[in-house]
Amino acid sequence: MAKIVNPPGPRRTLPGGNFLAFRRNPLTFFQGLAQKYGDIVHFSLGLERVYLVNHPDLIKEILVTSNSNFTKSRGLERAKRLLGEGLLTSEGEFHKRQRRLSQPAFHRDRIATYAKYMVERTMQHRDTWKAGQTIDVNVEMMHLTLAIVAKTLFDADVDSEADEIGQALTTSMELFITFMVLPFGDLIYKLPLPAKKRFEQAKERLDTTIYRIINERRANQQDRGDLLSMLLLATDTEGDGSGMTDEQLRDEVLTLFLAGHETTANALTWMWYALSQNPEVAQKFYAEVDEVLGDRPATMADYPNLKYTEMVMAEAMRLFPPAWSIGRRNIQEYELGGYTIPARSIHLMSQYVTHRDARFFPEPEKFDPERWTPEAKAARPKFSYFPFGGGTRLCIGESFAWMEGVLLLATLAQKWRLRLAQGQVIDPQALLTLRPRYGMKMIVEERTK
Numbered sequence: 001m002a003k004i005v006n007p008p009g010p011r012r013t014l015p016g017g018n019f020l021a022f023r024r025n026p027l028t029f030f031q032g033l034a035q036k037y038g039d040i041v042h043f044s045l046g047l048e049r050v051y052l053v054n055h056p057d058l059i060k061e062i063l064v065t066s067n068s069n070f071t072k073s074r075g076l077e078r079a080k081r082l083l084g085e086g087l088l089t090s091e092g093e094f095h096k097r098q099r100r101l102s103q104p105a106f107h108r109d110r111i112a113t114y115a116k117y118m119v120e121r122t123m124q125h126r127d128t129w130k131a132g133q134t135i136d137v138n139v140e141m142m143h144l145t146l147a148i149v150a151k152t153l154f155d156a157d158v159d160s161e162a163d164e165i166g167q168a169l170t171t172s173m174e175l176f177i178t179f180m181v182l183p184f185g186d187l188i189y190k191l192p193l194p195a196k197k198r199f200e201q202a203k204e205r206l207d208t209t210i211y212r213i214i215n216e217r218r219a220n221q222q223d224r225g226d227l228l229s230m231l232l233l234a235t236d237t238e239g240d241g242s243g244m245t246d247e248q249l250r251d252e253v254l255t256l257f258l259a260g261h262e263t264t265a266n267a268l269t270w271m272w273y274a275l276s277q278n279p280e281v282a283q284k285f286y287a288e289v290d291e292v293l294g295d296r297p298a299t300m301a302d303y304p305n306l307k308y309t310e311m312v313m314a315e316a317m318r319l320f321p322p323a324w325s326i327g328r329r330n331i332q333e334y335e336l337g338g339y340t341i342p343a344r345s346i347h348l349m350s351q352y353v354t355h356r357d358a359r360f361f362p363e364p365e366k367f368d369p370e371r372w373t374p375e376a377k378a379a380r381p382k383f384s385y386f387p388f389g390g391g392t393r394l395c396i397g398e399s400f401a402w403m404e405g406v407l408l409l410a411t412l413a414q415k416w417r418l419r420l421a422q423g424q425v426i427d428p429q430a431l432l433t434l435r436p437r438y439g440m441k442m443i444v445e446e447r448t449k
């Protein structure tokens with residue numbers, strides 16, 4: 001067999017040296033590696049062989065062209081503890097079937113029906129703010145997007161259930177994230193710690209509520225216009241014609257909860273931050289909101305006209321991608337960029353790194369929504385920007401997220417402008433999603449038109 005030549009990368013100096021650098025700040029660690037070693041960087045993390053892939057064409061090769069040679073990688077077993085076999089965590093034929101069954105719930109027409117609720121809920125939320133008040137925008141956006149995903153999943157009119165689930169979910173998510181991101185989280189999880197007990201209690205509460213709702217819905221087979229109804233009514237016409245079991249439904253619902261709120265909340269938080277730092281962009285954005293919406297509530301029909309708002313969102317997700325990296329493991333040895341990659345290697349593709357690559361985004365640190373005109377977009381390679389991933393595992397909620405981001409931002413902006421609080425330190429922290437490490441305190445200011 002030919003000798004395998006590894007792509008360049010850092011030598012292991014101390015045992016665990018890469019791991020420490022990665023733990024300290026994966027963003028700067030990855031960015032530094034890409035700048036120093038180029039499009040494919042090889043290094044080890046513990047016992048794992050890792051390849052950091054930094055060129056759009058190679059990313060496309062992994063996510064699209066050769067995707068059948070890949071499974072998802074790190075953290076999946078841990079994630080399954082909470083999410084079971086939902087869309088994010090399942091693999092192979094089972095994933096394909098679940099994706100087929102879930103897809104209609106994310107059809108454009110269907111998403112359009114959620115728009116009304118998104119706007120109503122945001123208008124309620126904006127009325128709780130007061131001029132001069134300091135808010136943590138990250139916390140506010142989390143509450144808002146959680147309420148929206150809870151309602152769109154479980155029926156827009158059932159407030160109490162959404163709250164009940166929201167609470168149990170928040171507790172289990174917080175504890176789950178602790179176990180997910182801790183080094184040696186698996187070992188720690190095996191210890192009889194109070195946090196583990198709390199996690200399991202919250203998970204049980206969550207399951208009880210979700211199963212109760214599923215049972216009630218099964219008893220009354222009507223389409224209530226929400227995501228759960230769609231999932232309940234779905235049958236696999238391309239497969240054996242069956243629908244989802246209660247357990248499969250539970251896993252999908254919980255997955256949508258997790259995947260559907262924190263990412264969008266962080267995207268919105270970074271949008272507010274970017275607007276506060278770029279007065280000219282903010283001016284143009286507010287002008288669009290006033291011109292398109294004036295004082296009336298936004299509707300789905302306004303969405304295509306809020307073009308600049310969408311460009312602001314695209315640019316915020318370029319610099320601060322809520323999903324900051326994607327991991328895959330190859331099943332069989334294969335060739336990538338002229339190198340032979342042994343089976344079962346971890347591949348990391350970081351949106352944070354690629355979106356800040358000056359080859360595709362000149363002056364990468366500059367916040368410039370004009371990068372998102374159709375012409376500018378067409379001039380770049382497709383996978384230079386992949387906030388929603390790609391290929392068969394492309395985010396199923398992408399259209400939902402764009403519409404939610406644009407309508408929420410515009411609706412809040414009809415009434416308010418947000419100024420960054422003095423002394424607020426900004427440091428993107430790469431946990432499950434990219435969030436501001438020290439929160440995002442901002443002062444609410446009334447808009448004078």
Ligand code: HEM
Nearest residue numbers: 087088259260263264267322323388389393395396397401
């Ligand atoms: C700005 C907001 C969002 C971002 C940046 C985002 C990003 C992503 C990314 C990068 C993936 C692919 C992960 C991978 O390939 O390993 C993904 C998958 C997924 N997302 Fe999103 N997402 C967002 C919003 C949403 C929303 C609103 C929902 C649902 C309501 C959602 C549901 C999902 C699901 C179920 C998957 C798994 C799809 C599959 O593997 O078939 N996401 N998301």
